[in-house]
Amino acid sequence: LADATLATKRALVHGDVSPKNILCGPRGPVFLDAECAWYGDPAFDLAFCLNHLLLKGALRPELRGRYLEAFRALSGAYLGGVTWEPRADLERRSAHLLPGLFLARVDGKSPVEYLPDKAQRAVRDSARNMLVRPIETLAAVAELWDGRR
Template sequence: METPFNDLSANQDAIRAVLQRMALISDEQTLEVSPLTGGVSSTILKIRTANQQFCLKQALPTLKVAKEWHAPLERVFAEIDWMKTVAAIVPQAVAHIQGVDKEALCFVMDYLPPEQYANWKSRLLAGDIDVDFAASVGGVLGTIHQHTANNPALEKQFAWDDNFFSLRLDPYLGEIARAHPRYREHVMAILTRTQTTKRALVHGDISPKNILCGPDGPVILDAECAWYGDPAFDLAFCLNHFLLKSVIAPTAAQKANLLAAFAALYQRYFQEVNWEDPNALEARVATLLPCLLLARVDGKSPVEYLTALQARHVRVAACTLLENQVTRLQAIQSFWKKEVGL
């Protein structure tokens, strides 16, 4: 019989039990629990005691989006393993895990105060576009991929194919293939290519909302989609957000800076690519990118900041890129400059 899901967000006694099993608190310590925002797939709680602060994360069985979307709870272990693996490569780029509770399907990590670790998405939407920081994200991502590439042991450890399909490939690519029959064959071919390419450890949700601007560089959060597969997915997933945000940027200068950040990130990333032909990798990124653009307006996880008119603009532009099958990121950047009036 399957154990019922115990949602910790509504049960402080259960939170106390979890922390005690991790030996993080004693019986007599009082707890102050408050929810943290930022995700649709997990409960994230800030926990304060008299002398310490933690962040507790627990995966949810049903994601908090408009369309029905279920995902396996065991994905929490993919995230934990990704964080531990990356901590050995770029320790400054991940939060330190303080404890894991397999019974409650959750883990506790360091709490990173927003005064020192600003959310990158919030900064970008506020017009604070640091091109050098974007380059540093590209460098960290490329370093992770380089150090995990062509590694059979990691491929076996992160064989979360079903998880990645239910969290990423189907709700993004599968959904737009169903919504746009005209492009179904092309999109499904890219889905299959992504699904069957096994090159490096993939985070699966590299987006500005999951990156903090730390004192020692980027800190990457929310690796519950982690999977050993196509590194093109991580790069395309992140680059997508610069194109989308340039549509809503209020000034030409901000639009130009977002597209400069787009270029800085991928150019720095490719300085680390030595595990395969860079041109082949770039072609996979460039052909995947229009699919992800379309997915953020017509998939299961549309971005929240586009108006209906802006979403239509993105849809038409993404379809144009799909039809042209562009294979170079500089060509996409040039195309997008015209789309946003630069």
């Protein structure tokens, strides 16, 4: 996963696209805190932000459906703007990155501090399953995540 991501050089990648780093500007989004920017795989930025949405849904089960709506809206809007390569290729790489990002945010160097133990276990289990049986589309990731209730 890491080798494939490092080997893909397509665009300037922000590296920290999360809801807290996006402002709504008069002409579209404004991205903050680009100190993690690098030249690489734009699938990382999409997966990184989608990861945040799914983890917030794990934290707030009563809002899981709303976070999944946001996941689907962001996925669709982003993929709809992909013109530099086949959309399915970028989508597949984003879907493959998500389980690694789940584990990074639960057990990695920068874990989210807000998830209770039960939610962390569920995230780990989902991530392991997705690493063993990779999912090819973001819609399938959302469907799997929705079924974890």
